[in-house]
Amino acid sequence: MIKDTFIETIKEYAMLEPEDLVLVAVSGGADSTALLHLLDACKDQLGISLHIAHLNHNIRKGESDLDVRYVQGLAQKLKVPLQLNYLMSLLMPKKKKGDWKKPRAKCATAFSKGWQSRSARTRLR
Numbered sequence: 001m002i003k004d005t006f007i008e009t010i011k012e013y014a015m016l017e018p019e020d021l022v023l024v025a026v027s028g029g030a031d032s033t034a035l036l037h038l039l040d041a042c043k044d045q046l047g048i049s050l051h052i053a054h055l056n057h058n059i060r061k062g063e064s065d066l067d068v069r070y071v072q073g074l075a076q077k078l079k080v081p082l083q084l085n086y087l088m089s090l091l092m093p094k095k096k097k098g099d100w101k102k103p104r105a106k107c108a109t110a111f112s113k114g115w116q117s118r119s120a121r122t123r124l125r
Helices: 002-012 030-046 061-078 101-117
Strands: 021-025 049-056 082-086 122-124
Touching: 002 030, 021 030, 030 049, 030 061, 049 061, 061 082
Parallel strands: 021 049, 021 122, 049 082
Antiparallel strands: none
């Protein structure tokens, strides 16, 4: 049922076209992992191919590495190419409620570079 609604919505709003390459930003959290699994389950019906992008920002020392391994495992299990990018934690705000504009811009730049290198036309966030 979710899969059917997902496909209908994508078609209704012309979000994707056959032969699109979709770069899915996967943090390893529940939302992006669910989106990846749903896209993977629908890729043949939609006629799309997938790539995964993961950014390790090194904020949470050991946990960031666990996220990388988890996303690598997902990519391997689903047989989806993976683009890994790393940011130095020095770019991140020192305070929990710090200014995230600069780090977010760095994240966008990192994904954009990978995006352009694959000539992809469509992306989901």
